Amino acid sequence: MAKVLATEIRVGNLIEWDKRIWRVLKCYHVHVGGRGGAFMQVEMKDIEAGTKTNQRIRTEDKVERAFVEPREMTFLYQEGDNYIFMDKENYEQLSLSRDFLEGQYEYLLPxxxxxxxFHNDRAIGVQLPASVVLTITDTEPNLKGATATSSYKPATTETGLVVMVPPFVLQGERIKVNTDSGEYIERM
Known part of the structure; x- marks a missing residue:
């Protein structure tokens, strides 16, 4: 297993903590002024038990990245609460539940x-691309005189993800969204 600095932890990473393997759900850098040092606030889920925990890890500390076997796969379709993926090498299909993909399924398009x-031939996590392009299905109409510097408005995408977008983004347009933070990047 490889040790990485706490600042290198990203959403979707699998790390070993307290002799268990955890999937990172959220992480952000917190800098405390004065005498306190900076740290990473990490929300993670135990892949075996399904329990969640929040940990503060000092930025200079190192954590073990879990040994996993990565496989390139393609998301094919959704069937009820299951998401079907296909292995690019052997074309085998894999079904993962909505609960397993918590916080990630809203970024998946066919x-x-x-x-x-995979860890011991069992799927334990999905690493999404850095960004995805989604189509806006519902948002408030554009207001005259709205500029890029004004406040943002909520927009619902084709996958159900709600993203805060600038006022000039309209229904039916495609936008690029960061899969780590869920933030709007640009209009396509």
Missing amino acids: NTDVQVN
Whole structure:
């Protein structure tokens, strides 16, 4: 297993903590002024038990990245609460539940390439691409005189993800969204 600095932890990473393997759900850098040092606030889920925990890890500390076997897969379709992926090498299909993909399924469109991580021949995590392009299905209409510097408005995408977008983005337009933070990047 490889040790990485706490600042290198990203959403979707699998790390070993307290002799268990955890999937990172959220992480952000917190800098405390004065005498306190900076740290990473990490929300993670135990892949075996399904329990969640929040940990503060000092930025200079190192954590073990879990040994996993990454496989390149393509998301094919959704069937109820299950998401079907196909292995690019042997064309085998894999079904993952909505609960397993917590916080990630809203970024999946058919034919999206992802990396599925396996530990002891069991799927334990999905690594999404850095960004995805989604179509806006519902948002408030554009107001006259709205500029890029004004406040943002909520917009619902084709996958159900709600993203805060600038006022000039309209229904039916395609936008690029960061899969780590869920933030709007640009209009396509």
